[in-house]
Amino acid sequence: MKELSLNILDVAKNSVKAGASLVGIEIDETDETVKITISDDGCGMKPDFLAHVTDPFTTTRTTRPVGLGLPLLKLEAEQTGGGLEITSRHRDEFPDSHGTVTSALFYKNHIDMTPLGDVIGSLVTLIQGSPDIDFKFIHKMPEREVSLDTRELREVLGEDVPLDTPDVLVWITENLKGQYSGEE
Numbered sequence: 001m002k003e004l005s006l007n008i009l010d011v012a013k014n015s016v017k018a019g020a021s022l023v024g025i026e027i028d029e030t031d032e033t034v035k036i037t038i039s040d041d042g043c044g045m046k047p048d049f050l051a052h053v054t055d056p057f058t059t060t061r062t063t064r065p066v067g068l069g070l071p072l073l074k075l076e077a078e079q080t081g082g083g084l085e086i087t088s089r090h091r092d093e094f095p096d097s098h099g100t101v102t103s104a105l106f107y108k109n110h111i112d113m114t115p116l117g118d119v120i121g122s123l124v125t126l127i128q129g130s131p132d133i134d135f136k137f138i139h140k141m142p143e144r145e146v147s148l149d150t151r152e153l154r155e156v157l158g159e160d161v162p163l164d165t166p167d168v169l170v171w172i173t174e175n176l177k178g179q180y181s182g183e184e
Helices: 004-017 069-079 119-129 150-157 166-181
Strands: 022-029 033-040 083-089 099-107 134-140 145-149
Touching (some): 004 099, 119 134, 134 150
Antiparallel strands (some): 033 099
16 A cells, blocks of 8 residues: 555454444654554454454455555565564453454555555544444654543533544544644
């Protein structure tokens, strides 16, 4: 993919498809590395599926027999000297603590480092496409931290204002832009 933000979008959409009610997206950025962690409380994966999840021919898709999201994320991380780690607990085995955590580590100084891209656009797309799911976003950088938790938005807005309302999406976009620029 051309941007890591598109990988974030892809993996988070997998979380939504897995029935998650809460998806965590954390970007932990230092001067040397970027670590992207996406966690969810979805149904999780059984060990036999998890063992092959980064194989392009292992997919839950019914429209085509290929799933490239996780294999591409793994490749992009490994090309920089980093790697991909996925842990998952299936709800059949762990009815009270199921879900998946996907972490990818990238080394920023490597020539094959993919740009982070439009993180705000990906996050807004996720919220707009799945307004009933909660997203907790944190981007830690050496100079600042940017965050958004849709559970907090729901508390302020109440039940009558859905998160996919255009005014809410514009506010989310502007709020995140302000945090990134340091003009909260």
